[in-house]
Amino acid sequence: MAKNELKKVMEVKNLFFTYPGAPEPTLKDNNLSIYENKITALIGPSGCGKSTLLRAMNRIHDLYPGFKYEGEINLFSRQSEKMENILELRKENELIGLRQRIGMIFQKPTPFPMSIYDNVAYGLRLQGIKNKGELDGMVEEALKGAAIWKEAKDRLKESAMGMSGGQQQRLCIARSVALKPEILLFDEPTSALDPISTGAIEELISELKKEITIAIVTHNMQQASRLSDYTTFMYLGDIVEFGETEKIFLNPEEKLTEDYITGRFG
Amino acid sequence: MRGRLFRDFSLFSATLAFFLLVGIFAVLFTYAQESLHTFGFDFLYTEIWEPGEDDEGGIFGGYIPILGTLMSTLIAMILATPIAMGIAIFLTEIAHAKIVKPFSIAIELLAAIPSIIYGMWGLFYFAPIVQSLFGGNGVGLLTAGIVLAIMVIPFMAAITRDSMNTTPDVLKESAYAIGATKFEVIKDVVMPYSKGGIIGSIILSLGRALGETMAVAFLIGSVMTLPGKITDPTTSIPVLLANNFAEAQDLEMSSMYYLALILFLVSFIVIALAKFYFLGRKKY
Ligand SMILES: Nc1ncnc2c1ncn2[C@@H]1O[C@H](COP(=O)(O)OP(=O)(O)OP(=O)(O)O)[C@@H](O)[C@H]1O
Numbered sequence: 001m002a003k004n005e006l007k008k009v010m011e012v013k014n015l016f017f018t019y020p021g022a023p024e025p026t027l028k029d030n031n032l033s034i035y036e037n038k039i040t041a042l043i044g045p046s047g048c049g050k051s052t053l054l055r056a057m058n059r060i061h062d063l064y065p066g067f068k069y070e071g072e073i074n075l076f077s078r079q080s081e082k083m084e085n086i087l088e089l090r091k092e093n094e095l096i097g098l099r100q101r102i103g104m105i106f107q108k109p110t111p112f113p114m115s116i117y118d119n120v121a122y123g124l125r126l127q128g129i130k131n132k133g134e135l136d137g138m139v140e141e142a143l144k145g146a147a148i149w150k151e152a153k154d155r156l157k158e159s160a161m162g163m164s165g166g167q168q169q170r171l172c173i174a175r176s177v178a179l180k181p182e183i184l185l186f187d188e189p190t191s192a193l194d195p196i197s198t199g200a201i202e203e204l205i206s207e208l209k210k211e212i213t214i215a216i217v218t219h220n221m222q223q224a225s226r227l228s229d230y231t232t233f234m235y236l237g238d239i240v241e242f243g244e245t246e247k248i249f250l251n252p253e254e255k256l257t258e259d260y261i262t263g264r265f266g
Numbered sequence: 267m268r269g270r271l272f273r274d275f276s277l278f279s280a281t282l283a284f285f286l287l288v289g290i291f292a293v294l295f296t297y298a299q300e301s302l303h304t305f306g307f308d309f310l311y312t313e314i315w316e317p318g319e320d321d322e323g324g325i326f327g328g329y330i331p332i333l334g335t336l337m338s339t340l341i342a343m344i345l346a347t348p349i350a351m352g353i354a355i356f357l358t359e360i361a362h363a364k365i366v367k368p369f370s371i372a373i374e375l376l377a378a379i380p381s382i383i384y385g386m387w388g389l390f391y392f393a394p395i396v397q398s399l400f401g402g403n404g405v406g407l408l409t410a411g412i413v414l415a416i417m418v419i420p421f422m423a424a425i426t427r428d429s430m431n432t433t434p435d436v437l438k439e440s441a442y443a444i445g446a447t448k449f450e451v452i453k454d455v456v457m458p459y460s461k462g463g464i465i466g467s468i469i470l471s472l473g474r475a476l477g478e479t480m481a482v483a484f485l486i487g488s489v490m491t492l493p494g495k496i497t498d499p500t501t502s503i504p505v506l507l508a509n510n511f512a513e514a515q516d517l518e519m520s521s522m523y524y525l526a527l528i529l530f531l532v533s534f535i536v537i538a539l540a541k542f543y544f545l546g547r548k549k550y
């Protein structure tokens with residue numbers, strides 16, 4: 001069976017997450033797996049904890065003090081069977097290493113106040129790549145990978161702020177792709193974009209999964225069903241159901257999941 | 267209807283500001299005529315300030331106060347800029363939320379202290395320290411420069427902090443998300459993002475330092491001599507104007523308008539240059 005060939009890249013185990021000052025955990029006993037070169041969608045009503053879960057996966061929560069993690073988020077090495085619990089990382093450079101392996105794309109495009117070229121080269125330079133020729137090649141590859149090369153190649157020196165929203169979002173994807181991450185986390189990457197840009201980003205994401213494992217938060221049911229291989233339905237900080245997208249959408253086990261997907265509550 | 271009224275009012279205010287500028291320039295220029303005719307551009311590098319017998323004629327040159335103004339401002343800016351940036355960065359990016367509030371309030375209070383108090387404090391408390399550390403007799407360019415710096419630091423830090431605070435969290439998070447350190451996020455995201463505000467705060471502080479009278483009057487020594495070393499006493503344009511205005515007659519008065527005109531133009535040019543140079547390049 002095909003299922004046996006699946007390789008887990010990340011496994012969330014009994015995860016609890018509490019925001020600073022919150023009386024109880026926002027995430028309660030979350031369990032799910034993320035499989036290599038698959039797209040996993042996170043769906044659920046507003047405030048159910050999708051972003052919170054996603055932001056635990058690259059420890060971006062750690063930028064703000066006072067939170068609490070419990071449980072495990074295991075990250076499997078690409079080459080070997082080795083795994084590590086990323087919640088045990090403590091040092092700043094370990095977290096930096098983690099975030100280079102697990103990229104993140106936000107709801108609103110977030111180009112840096114620099115040129116288009118520098119936006120993509122920035123992360124590479126942080127990794128210590130200085131050679132101009134090498135950088136040029138990698139920037140071009142990343143821009144091609146994010147399907148923005150055609151629009152960007154004649155204006156690499158121009159500010160990224162002058163691009164359209166959809167172009168900026170693809171630039172941000174290029175910026176992450178340039179680092180050759182193992183996983184890319186998308187938090188509602190198209191909700192600020194028009195339908196055409198949305199289409200372009202969706203196409204890009206399906207293309208990217210050949211190389212990169214993807215987790216995506218979305219409010220758009222069509223998007224989740226079109227795009228994803230696995231779906232996680234969350235409600236009030238619980239993972240209600242996790243499984244193959246087809247099954248979740250056509251034949252959910254939980255009544256709650258069915259109600260949400262059919263739009264009976266929202 | 268309201269919209270129109272509001273528009274007309276803002277137009278009126280904007281025009282008023284422009285006419286004020288032109289009006290002040292015209293007054294200074296008119297009253298400086300006598301001195302302008304007598305000394306011309308020699309005024310700029312003449313080191314003498316001597317009224318003639320019976321308050322008739324005399325020789326007046328602006329070299330010393332002009333130099334004193336520029337030097338004390340330069341010292342102040344060199345000291346203040348890095349420290350103010352450091353404070354702003356500390357408050358926006360590094361300090362724990364609990365200490366940000368009291369620290370910010372302290373800075374804002376310091377920025378609101380009238381300059382004469384800085385002058386008095388500087389003279390009684392700070393001048394002896396400068397004297398014991400650097401020699402000289404306590405008052406002079408260095409003391410004035412340092413106290414000017416202390417005076418503009420809270421001001422500069424407060425404005426810089428406000429503009430750094432406008433950097434969106436997601437922008438910083440995106441940089442962290444591709445593996446930037448805190449230092450790199452500050453250097454490559456926060457600083458460039460708030461560049462306009464930072465430059466603005468430096469320019470405003472520069473304007474304050476150039477025109478500062480009271481604090482400097484206490485500390486620069488107010489003597490018409492060319493400083494040989496950085497600790498020597500000298501004078502500055504605003505200090506000379508404030509000290510001599512009451513008694514001056516005719517040519518001396520006109521020469522003081524000449525000095526005022528120079529101060530006006532220097533401030534104007536510095537600010538205009540900085541604005542056009544930095545804010546004109548709004549490419550990023
Ligand atoms: N910084 C924070 N501090 C405290 N509570 C927070 C914080 N951020 C989010 N929360 C709370 O955690 C819960 C989950 O929020 P989260 O942003 O993960 O929801 P979401 O599923 O992503 O919602 P949306 O679809 O609206 O983006 C919400 O109840 C929210 O109020």
Ligand SMILES: [Mg+2]
Nearest residue numbers: 050051052187
């Ligand atoms: Mg969210």
